[in-house]
Each structure stands twice: as C-alpha cells, then as structure tokens.
Amino acid sequence: MALILTIDTALERGSVGLFNNADSLGTFVNDSQKDHAGFVQSAIDQLVKDNNTPLEMIDAIAVVNGPGSYTGLRVGLATAKGLCYALEKKLILLNTLDIMAIASIAYHGEKDYYYAPMIDARREDVFTGVYNNQGKIVMEQAALTLNKEIFLPFTSEKKLVLSGSGAIKAAKTLSEEDIIVWDSSYTPEDINILAQKKAAKEDYSDVAYSEPNYLKAFYTTAKTIQ
Template identity: 30%
Template sequence: MIVLSIDSASKVATAALLEDNNLIAEYTINNKLEHSTLVMDMVDKLLKDSNLDIDDVDGFVVSKGPGSFTGLRIGMATVKGLSLGSSKPYISISSLDALAYSLVNFDGIICPIMDALRSSVYTCLYKGNSGKLEKLIDYSALELDELIETLKEKGEKVIFTGDAVNKHKEYLLEKLPNASFAPNHLSIIRASSLGELGLQMLLNNEKDDINSSPFYLKKPQAQRELEKRLALKNEDSL
C-alpha cells in the first residue's frame, strides 16, 4: 500500500510518501511560508520526483490537530479533496501522536508539547510498548505548571519534543532537572511518522468519514472573544 501523508498543523509543512515498510520520499519546510500555497506544490513535487502519479496512491493521512487553526484547515481540506477526487480513503491522526511516535523507543514517558500561546501547551503523555504508543493521559491543553506537576507525580524519566520545547526548555529544566529533550530534527512533526501510523490504520480498514473535522482542543481566538463579549452583554442586560 502506498500512502501520502501531509501535516500543516504548525509552522512546519511536511509531506511524505510511504509504501508498506519503506519511506519513498519526504519533504519538510520550516521557514514560515504560507501553507496554502505550499502544500500542493510539495505533493506535486513528491509524486514527480518519485515517478508516481496520484492514481498510484492507495490512501491519504493528515494531521487533525491540535495546532494552528488555519494550518489544520488547509491540511484537512487538501486531503479531503485528494480523497474525493481519487475515491481513495483517508485517515486523520493527532499531531501529538505523530510527534511522540518519532520517539517510540524511548524508555520512559514521551511528552510532546505544542505551543498553545502564553504559558500553556497542547500535550499528551505516552509510553512506547513494542513499537506502539500507549497514552497515559488524554489530549489536553494545560498550563505548563499543571503539566510539570503531573509529570512529578508520575516520577519517571521523561523526554520532551515539539515546537514549544525551545520556548520553555529553561523552565522545564529548572523544575525537572533530569528531563531529556529530543534532537531538533525530531522536535518537529514528520510526515513520515504520521504516515507510518496512518498506514497501519488504513491496512486495518480504518478510515475517516468525509465530514470529519480538525481537533482543536481550544476554540479559535475569535470565537472565544465573541463568546466573552456575548457573556458581558448578557450580564449587562440582567
């Protein structure tokens, strides 16, 4: 089975082609270019450089979040369009799962952290078990101190990965001096990791409904501000 995987959940845009146990090709760009103009160009180049056509692809994988609201919508819309146009299935995978899977052989807790602005992060805790991920907590948007307390309670060694590492590394080391950190090339979402997870699910005949939507964890800022204004307006009318 050949799968095409796409991630645009963060500043990074990445796409990969995988066939069964082999990575055919992967492109990753991390320089804040507009994903809306970049993703399809990456897909076209991947296919061309791999001497493949879109009809050769048996399924699609996309990150469903958490992450950038705009980026997630771009990735999801792209994959839905490719899936509908080719009548091939697609499946969406958590961005946090993809980050953690790159470190699946770590002997301890794997903790991806994605920037959720201010001092909060999108996160989940995992342990690797025979090449598979086991979740220890559910996907969450937590204040950094909440996450640190949870990890202290677990009392195990931990490795951090994700785009929030550089922002919070000094503070994490202050509070968790024995913490480890993934190398830079594994602290970004890799389409190859996303593709490996998705390929196994597609082989098990799992797939998304065309009406599936991104997994934000937090409401968009504009929606939160609107709800706040409406709440204040209702209070004033009482």
C-alpha cells in the same frame, strides 16, 4: 500496507510524502508556516512527476489533523479532503501528538521513560499528553496551563521526556534531574509509520464529516497509538 500520500501542515514545519509501505518514494519539507498553502499542491505535483505515479494509484491520503495551527490544520485537511473526493480515495486522520510521541519513543530506544510531546499554545499553555514507552496514553491529551503539579505523578516515578515547541517552557517548571528535553521533531517517515498502521486496520475517516482536531474535545478513554 499501502501506497499512501502524507500531508502535514499542522505546525511550523510542513511536509508532503509518498510512501509504499515502509519505503519512502520521496518527501518535500517546508519550513515557512505562512507558505504551507502554496507549498502543498506544488509538492504533491512534483512527487507525482518524480515517481511517475499518478494519484489515481494511491490507496489513501493521510493528513496530520491536529492539534496545531488553526490555519495550518484547515489547509492540510482541505487539501486531503479535496483529493479524496476527486479521486475517491480513503482518508486517514493522524494526531499530531501521537506522531510526536512515536518519534520521541523511537529516538530514545523505547527506554522506560514517560514521554510528553508538547505544542506551544502561547502564554503558559501547551497542547500535551503523556505516553509510556509502549505508546499508550497515560495522561489524556488536553490544552493545559503549565505548572509543576501536572507532571508530578510521572516525574516521581521515572524520567519524563519533553519534546516539541512547548518543551523548553515546560522544562522551566520542572527539576532538571527529572526530565530530558529532546529538541528535535518528527519526520515524514514518522508520519508514515502511524498512517500505515491505520491503513492496515482500515481505520479510515468519513471524508464528509471530518474536521480539524483543535483539541477542544478531550479524549475520555486511554488508548494506544493506533
């Protein structure tokens, strides 16, 4: 486990957090996406001041790296990379849908459902993937145009939990008895869960070559949330 600074500007709600293992040392949340760029650095400065913890003491910087807002992803990753270069710290890249799935699975008590976190991609499109209750991806992440056939292999077996900004419009294509719509979202603490798992496995990314994950390239093999 590690002392980790988390940065999230991927979606409408942004956050910055400082975590020592599972313990939160402080978090700040910003609900105005257009203000994320100004919010991030001031929030980091305040966290450092509040905890009397110089950034030099942290072990790694974790950033939510997409999919999400084009501009927001670039803001978060640029901030994280700049700090990693300046402080010579490790970089952890986190997938937005993975974090959303972690939050949804935990909220529903790991019930034996399928879980489909969704990010609205305008019109009838969403970024999504489907996970089982153990966090394993059973439908690869992709940018998809919604239709009822997409989720039929899952709703024919068990309940499908929809979450995120694309959930409501996805629900309109499905039968009410087949789905659960969770209208909440993930927290900085959920981000830290995945960040700590990656740090424990030393699953770090190359600072120089890291780019935002716009979900243009799809996963080609099934994976479990790492």
